[in-house]
Each structure stands twice: as C-alpha cells, then as structure tokens.
Amino acid sequence: MRAPHLPRTIGHASAGARNLPADALEELRRRAVAAVESGISQAQAARQLGVSRRAVGNWVRAYRSDGESAFRPRRRGRRTGEFLVLTEQQQSWLVTAIVSGPPDEQGLPYLLWTRKAVADLIHDAFGVALAGVTVDQYLSRWGFLPRSPGAPDCPQETFLVSWTRPGPPAGEGSCHALVAVNRRGLLHFHAADEPFTADVLTRFHGRLRMQLSRDVRLVVRDWPAGAAALPTGWLATS
Template identity: 30%
Template sequence: MTDPRRLSGEAQEDLRRRVVAAVGSGRSQAEVAAVFGVSSRSVSRWMKALRDNGDKGLASGKRGRRPEEQKALTVRQQARLKRAVLGKFPDQLALPGLVWTRGQVGELVCRWFGIRLSRVTIGKYLRGWGLSPQKPVRRAYEQDPGAVRCWLEETYPAISARARREGGAVLWLDQTGLRSDNAVGASWAPVGRTPVIGKPGVRFGANAMAAISNKGELYFTVYHGSLTTEIMTGFLDRLTRHLDRRIHLVADRHPVHRSRAVRDWITERADRIELHFLPGYSPELNPVELLNGDTKHHVAQTNPGDKHELATEARTHLRRRQNQPDRVKAFFGKEEVRYAAE
C-alpha cells in the first residue's frame, strides 16, 4: 500500500487528482483504493475535500509545521509550565475541568507563550518532567491538612510505638456497602456489539465490616441493614475474644463508631481494646478502603440472585483473603497508606 506522506508535494497532489478522477468515472472508492494502493480512508478524505473546497481542496499545501509550531519551549517556559501543572488545577487558571490533560496543557502553552504544540509533543514534555497520567484520589474539601499532617507525623507513630511496647496489635476498621447493580467492568466483544449481561430486576444489597493489620490478618462480618451499635459491639466482642493481644483499633468517625454505647463498651474493656479515630474526611488514609474496593470488584463479577447470595459471595471472597496474608499486606503498599505498613 502506498504511503502518500512519503511522496513529494507534487506527487501527492497528482495522486489525489488521479484517485478522485477514477472515482468520478464511476468506480467505487474501495476499488479505486485497491488499484492505487492507498487506504479507503484516504480516498474518502480526498473526495470530501473535493466536495467541500472544489479543485483547491486537492492542491498541495506548504509542508512542515505551521509557523506557530516551529518554536520549542525554553527551559524557563518549561519550568513555569511544570509548576502550574504540579501546583494548580486547570480551573484555577481559567481552564475548564479539574484534571490536567494534554489538551489542557496545550491550551495553556498557547495562551501563555503563543505556541501551538501537538498532543504528542506535549506528552513528550510531560513525561520528560517525570509525570505520567494517573487516576486522581478524591479528597473532601472539608479535610483539614493540619490534622492529617499531625496524624501522619505524631499521632499514628505514637499509637504504633505503644502497640509495640505492649506487644499489642494495630488494626484498621471500616465498613462498605455491596450492591447487586455494581458495575461489572469491561468485557471483550465484537466491535459495535455491546455485550448484554443478565441481572435481577430488583436491586438489593449487603454490607461488610472488616479489620486488617499490616501483618496480613483479616477479620470481618457481613450483615444486612444499617450499621448499628449492636453489630459494632458484636464484631468487637468477637475480635477481643479471638486475639490474645491488646488491640489498638483505628477507624473513621462514623456516628456509630463514636456513639455512647460503643464508647461505654470499649471503656469497660480498656485493658483489651482502645479506639483511635482517623482525621475527618480522610478515607484515603485507611488501608481497609482498598480491601473494600477489592471485595466490590469480586462481587461485581458474580451474578447473585438475591441479597443472601450476595452476602455469601462476599463472605467467600473475604475468607479467601483471610488465607492470603500477602494479599492483605499488599493493601498497605499504596502511597497514601504506606505510613501504616510498619
């Protein structure tokens, strides 16, 4: 097949005119493409250019980059642009959106420096600065950065040190909701034919609560309905009876976790368990969130017929993870929770 881009400008124009003339004589575009050794897409594009702009649409234009694309970014321009990408969101610079894309960066380059760069060139600059496209972590506006810093630098290190002195265990606790209509992810299928997966007509759900340690331990319960103090204290009772060490339990500020009934229950067993709260609006600091995502992903691949089958699938998966301590330890490998790995 001929690659028109490798021909001279005059040869490209001649090829285009011969191709459209052949189509104009009554041959199909596919037949002409085969005869001249070009792609059907090229033939279609040249015919459109003829319809839109007449004979001028087939003329060979000036080759090479446009004048505004000739210049490369200077070191100073690159430094300014990199600071913007790392230190601000697009909407803070009057650009639409919350995440940086090559298009957003290109618009900023054009606005600041009057230079238009291709997406490929912008991608090379971004990677040259040590950046890569990544899915952002969502963080609540209400989060207090000072409280997070205090937790990472002072509060948690003190909890961990106490647990080591006491020969105790640090466990992280969280709960999650599981739904029958969770997204199942992508599936391979013929192009243009979206696969159809059967599902129950009625939506239903179940909930799971789990506690994990950076040693690979996993304890859980699966229940229906909202989290109550009875469910919470029942789980903690099984936890304290199972472990022969004092437990330092790290949890978020869920109302049930902070309820008077739970506080009184823990106070009566202060020699066995102590409850610590993460900073508000900081789920990314809890490694159990990664276990929750893992459980939801598994359940989404099944097809439970009712809430009891859904709960059974969750229990089966969590029991499997109980027997895979290395997989549980791996939940502490993400950057946001790596502080809790030791």
C-alpha cells in the first residue's frame, strides 16, 4: 500500500527555526515582529523568513504581551507543540503514511522505518530537512517510541522489542507499532492499523535481519496482554 495522497493544503515548510542558536533565533523573532508591526501580514512575514505562520503569530502575541523579553529564547517552559516545524495536518499525514506500509513500498530504500527513513519521507513530502534528534521528538510525540530506552548492557546483536500504540497528534492509540532498539539506540520499526499476528512478527524479524545484513536476537520488553504469541527464537523478559 502506498502512502496517502499529499493534500494540496500542505505546503513546503522550512526547518531550522527551532534548531537555531539562541542569538540567531532572537534575531529571527525580532525580524518577524518588526515586519508585522510595519504593516505586512503574518503570512507574508512567514513566507519571507521561511518559517510557519503559526510561529510568527506566536512571536507577535508574545511581544505584545511581554515586550522585549519575548525575543529571548527560554531554555525551559516551552508549551507542548509550540514552534514545531511541521503543522498538525502534516504530522497527521505522516503518521498515516508510516502506518500505510513499510518504506520500500513507498519508494524509499529501507525495509523498516528508521529515523533516516522518516526524515527522508518528511523531506520528500514537505521539503523539510530534519535532524535525527528532531525526528525522535516527533516519533515520541506521536507515541511510536517505547517508554523505556535501550539497555546499555545488552549484547551488540540484541534488540529490545516493544509493541506501542501511536496515533495522530490529536489522538492516541489508533494504530500499532513494533519498535526494535539496541543498546546504541539504533531504531527500526513497523506500523499497521491492525494488531500484529504471529506471521507479521516473523516477517518483521526477517526484514530486520535483511536491513542489518546480519542475524539479530530479539528480546521483548513491552508487550500488550493477550497479544499474539511470540515467534520461535523471540525471548520474553522475566
């Protein structure tokens, strides 16, 4: 199954505002507010500066409320979702695309989803280049990542597998994901609308071996009650 059609209302966004150094971000906010205060629209200011209209609106409101202090980035206290590069609509599209099938069925050179595969999908769809750490923030926001990180004392060939319940930004638990993470944080996952069967679990293991070009040992970390039995060779944590 291929990814859903990209809506016309989703345009190309610019990555970078939320990843800029503090002084550069302060200057960007000043330029955006100055442009709006001079009389141009927030949408036009956003286009000129390569940021989202929502970001410009937030900056203008903060300036009118707090004055000069609003320009200086805060290290703590940012509201969830504030200054995100991707819009809610873009994020919902991405979750649907990821769940619709593995990356190789969508023209990407990967058998399972990885940070790089998701970054490539975002770039192809929206023209936005995101770093791996930013992709992680979105995957966590959508519920793909397991609550527990990889175990640093695991052998190199061991991946901890979790069955998670991601969903669109506005919802939760609408789909299923198999997420494998090793001790170095290397991430591979598969997502689907329906609960996984034993056959799907076996294919996931096979794709992981093919993607890594080596055998891997899978140890289950988080698993829902009443789910499919583990395939031969998978180990359950005690």
